[in-house]
Amino acid sequence: MLSILLLTLSILLATFVLQINKQLNRHLEKNSKPFDMVIGAKGSPLQLVLSTILHIDNPTGNISLDEASRISKNPMIKEVIPLSFGDNYKGYKILGTSSQYLGKYGATCKEGRLNTKNFEAVFGSEAAKNLNISVGSAFVSSHGLLQNDIDVHDEKPFVVTGILAPTGTVVDHLIITNIESIWDVHEHEHKEHKEEHKEITALLLNFRNPIGALQLSRSINKDTSLQAALPKLEIDRLLKFLGIGFQTINGIALAILLVAGLSIFINLIKTVRERKHELALLRTYGATNFQLLKLVFYEALFLSLIGFILGWLLGRIGVLLFTTLASNAYKYHLEISIPDEKEFFILIIVLFTTILATILASYSLFKLNISKILADA
Known part of the structure; x- marks a missing residue:
């Protein structure tokens, strides 16, 4: 015995x-592989990657849309996907982004259709299953990334237009809408600066060649108030510690x-x-x-x-x-x-x-x- x-x-x-x-290695690689760089607020580069790509940490802060737009015009950049979040529904993060984001993970609708208008949203497969959500349902978001019933945006309900097929990525646990909806939900907080000071959480970038990522990364971290992080580098560092x-x-x-x-x-x-x-x-x-x-x-x-x-x-x-x-x-x-x-x-x-x-x-x-x-x- x-x-x-x-x-x-x-x-x-x-x-x-x-x-x-x-x-864990497969999960981290699968979720970080679609992107060459993340640009966000100054802070920990690992925290920036964890919050914007893996969605398991709080963001380092918001960045100016104007400054982000100037960087996105760099000729070395091939593709730019903006992210904006700060709200949740029953503990599941509501992510404002462009339609390109779902394409990066090969996400398609199992039921209904993708969101095309403001305050339309699609649910990842796990989020929909765990919350018992169906196409046509309405829901309201709560401020913050943790479930709460205090700061609820009752005046701005969302409508579910689609349920995504399982992808085996972070998308399965997200609620996706467009960035304009995120701005509109919070416009009462910044009415006097509604147009002048729009912010986003981060930018996800892809480059025409690897050299562009290294050059722009050094330039952003040295000469701007923003921070650039390379997902592969940060994930490798994390795995080294875990290893x-x-x-x-x-x-x-x-x-x-x-x-x-x-x-x-x-x-x-x-x-x-x-x-x-x-x-x-x-x-x-x-x-x-x-x-x-x-x-x-x-x-x-x-x-x-x-x-x-x-x-x-x-x-x-x-x-x-x-x-x-x-x-x-x-x-x-x-x-x-x-x-x-x-x-x-x-x-x-x-x-x-x-x-x-x-x-x-x-x-x-x-x-x-x-x-x-x-x-x-």
């Missing part, structure tokens, strides 16, 4: 970390696996010693040393496979529990997938450890003094 428990724990940790690491934690947990899992292998080895030695009379009898009935070795190996293999299967199942249950937390906190779902090549590699290591433990523990089988053992019995 101790051998199975140790092996189960090591496999649980190893497979859980592998799945989290693999899916240290993943490596630590994998190291612990490996250490437990070695202890489990040692436990199996000790268990087999004990088995051979306690059953030497039985094994000696089998030899008298014609069993060969190799057949006795197979008996011991099958017992060790049974322990190893039970431990591996239990560890893999508990690892997947761990992923399922983690995805519940991730869905609530970050609006992201992990998938329960079949074993991948790395998990098969772990199985090979377990089997190799089992064979090695069997060979070492069964060395005494070849030294059985049958007549003495049976005489002592």
